[in-house]
Amino acid sequence: MSFLSPWFLLGALALIVPILIHLRQREPQSRLPFASVLLLRRLPEPVQRRRRVHHWILFLVRSLAVLALVLAFARPYWRGQGDGGSSETAMVLLVDTSFSMRYGARFSRAQEKAEEVLARAPAGARVGVVGFSTAIRVQAPLSSDREKARAAVRALRPTFRATDYARGIRAALALLGHSDGTASGGPPAISASPKGAEKLIYLISDFQRSEWRTEVFDLRLPRGVRLVPVPVASEEGGNRAILDVRALSRVVQPRYPERLSVRVGNFQDARMRATVRLFVNDRLVQEQAVALEPDAITMVEFTDFPLDPGFNRVRVELDPDRLPEDDRFVLVIRRQMPKPILVLDGSSARTPSERASFYVQNALLADETFGPDRVLVRTFAEARAEEIADAEALLLVDPPSLGPTWDAALREFVTRGGGLILALGSQTDVRAFNAGLGSWLGVRIEGGYSETPSLLTAIETDHPIFRPFADPRRANLSRARFYGYTRLALEPAEGAALVLARFHDGWPALVEIARGRGKVLVLAFGLDARRSTLPLTPLYAPLVHQMLASVGGAAQGPYTVSGSRGGSPPSAFRVGETVALQGAESEMPGIVVYAPDGERLQPGEELSEKGQYLTPERVGFYRVRRMSGDEPIAVNVEAGGSDVRPMEEAELARVLASLGGDAASDVSASKQGGAVLSVSDEHALESPLRPSDRGEIAISSASEERAAWRTLLVAALLLLLSEIVLAERARGDPAWRFLSGGPGRRRRRGASSLREVEK
């Protein structure tokens, strides 16, 4: 048995008072003059007797009445025994640790509620603590150790992640030894717990309206599991935030060439004015005043702001409000000095116009971003190793037998992030290629060079290379004729090889292969005009640019797609997103990652065991120290958590009702009216005997259902009535006299003789 208001039990101390009063009253206080105590002194017995309670029945009745009143006010309850089976109770405190819980005092309130639930948990109940957002953290497994559970509650911290209720509920069910029965799946798993065991999930959350995803509606709670919602969102008011910023992650120009787009959300009913500020390397470079319409998203754009060479830490800020972490968005824009494109031409054409490099160079120079200094054309014999290392991309045309040195150099170049375009032609040394680069790339030249006329088909127009050519009315690559091509076969065991285009007979025409941090495009056709009409089409130049952008990423011309993840790293990441810390294998051990607060990360929570991947949980700029220098990684709040407005009660009731199990009965039995859940939640843990009249969802659990306070009050009333009757009898009968406070009766009969008196 437990008590809802245990402090009232102190009233039981009041039982001592009547006893003391009785015993003290038996100690005569009034003084009565008497002729002589000569005879009184001779009688020892009365002195001892006066200190005893003489009327036990009346005393017991009064004491029981006091005790019944005390217990009634203390409001005892005990867990439902059902059919008398096991009294084991398993509870999971499923605490929302998403970003919205940082709003106001929600999280501290959630911790308080969790501790309240712990305090009221029946003795022997096993309690587990789970913090959930879009990630699950089992803070404490099921255990009877209350201190451990309390410590786990106190150790919970709000994250910067969004909310995933379905994931949280599933985690709680898993902890209870259940699986959920999804709407599309089979029936819920049968619990292996003892018969009569009670299973509770206390979902302590702000029940954010915008975070209830469709997956929740597929959940089904198993029978015997009761979901108890504990709302903690009582603050009124909304939030505004910077939802997203779209920008190029790499530029070569000293001033940002395009528009940096900022999406600002206003999740409240009031129209607001705000100022959006743009900082580059902590310098305010631009700001704009913006009018935020109620419950709307507004776009703000910045352009033509200066960038420093190298990595630029860019920050977009709003005026801070009650949730400041989403009023700021950070990103990294790298301004690179343009690296040259090195074209190594292995063809044996005598005239320059017949060489692939001629066409490539002219195609690149068609874009003013490519200066003459950027396109370097060399023969294989002329090429120097340092030129290869410094190039942004390599374009190998008709490569001859390269030898192991070239192989190693190319491999290292690609692994380090360089882009390589291999245009295989009739001059390509098949054996050397297959044994060297080909085996590394997982590509094999089969059957030599085919001189069958062909067209390009099966073009992956979704790929960034071919996206500008998706509309055949504007650009039809199939019009290019190919009179010879190399037959390529892909090794089936090799992964990461993507065929982006084929010839009409099915042989791969363009294959994309990722190796290390770089990318390789293998063209089964040449880039000169001897074997194809492609260089003579207007599509040649943009195709070359797209291919270079795809493998290089930094230099984007007019045909490149900004923000592409296919070619260049993104300018910003979100909490929970996995970031590949790519590098040459030889470089990996040397990478050190620092969190935004300066903490050096160790393999564990955010950093993978081998240090290859970073899953940031904090917002701000992480710093990756490489041998080549430091690189910032910008991390922002996970999208979706900025609309902090809680769900309305009716809405939540529908959602919980859809879960089935015992959650529906809880809500439908206790909800009243359609008040928002954000009312005062001090009564969220009230006894179910008194359903809240403020539209709150009161907690109802089998362990609190059978409160006995009414019975005790009735018993106290009956005892007090009995006391009245017994006390009245005691007043009339000297033998019953007890706790007498009235005047004594003195017999005065006026006897005429002593003997008559004595009779």
Next chain:
Amino acid sequence: MNRSAKEVRPTFRFLRPEVLAKISSLELLARTVVEGFLAGLHRSPYVGFSTDFAEYRPYLPGDDLRYLDWKVLARTDRAYIKKFRGDTNTRLYLLVDVSASMAYRLPPAIEKREYACYLAASLAYLATRQNDAVGLMAFDRAIREYIPARWRPGQLHLILSALERLPSGGTSAIAEALQRIAERVRRRGMLVLLSDLYEPPETLGPALRRLRSQGQDLIVFHILDESEVTFPFSESARFVDMETGEEVPVAPEAFRASYREAMRRHLDEIERLCQAHGIDYQQLLTTQPLDWALYAYLGRRARPRGTPRDLGIAWESHT
């Protein structure tokens, strides 16, 4: 015929103490009591009691046989001669206990001391009317007031005045006081002791024996308030001794029976003690009319010395 005073109970409503308390003058009170008492005696059909009869004395050769009590002779084979008033003048000493305990009363009763004063005054009046010499001694631990017994005009007034202004006493030591009285009273007479006798019987005995050995006639009026006998209290209280100040906490409802038993034993012991010494003993409650006491006095007054009772012979009333 003479009857024992104990067997004659006329009703004299004006002798009730609470009525007498309204009489402010003690002399008037005494006269009222006595005259009323005597008038009642005369009207009573049981009159046969001679106020002239004084006493018995053993027959001596040569005594007038007309005064021989033949009935006593027939029964006891002993010859006694009756003596009547006029033959003797009794010296009466009224010994009034004025210790603090005598001030006790439980309303509406009067104080024991008051009762004793009324009785003493009445006895003094009666004795004076019979031409007896009356004296007074008020005592507690010692003799506080002493008026030698005289038969002279103004003696009654002197006695009554003394009774009206009796000093308030302290603790009592009755035996000790009686010893001093015994030293003071040399001549034989009648001593009427009016006291509540809160003294162990074993200490009283020697003093009473001494007085008797001196030839004194003793009447003991054991005056008590009814509450001292019945202990009717219901409320627990600390009972405070009026003489010593000693406090004894008592729960009466659990104690009453035991107290009554103790009081009964105490009274019986004192009565036996008095009887053993040939002392007339009369227990009086302050609610009782004074006639009881007067009867007792007169009975004793009329009984000659050397009566069979004095000699340890059972006294039988006779007509």
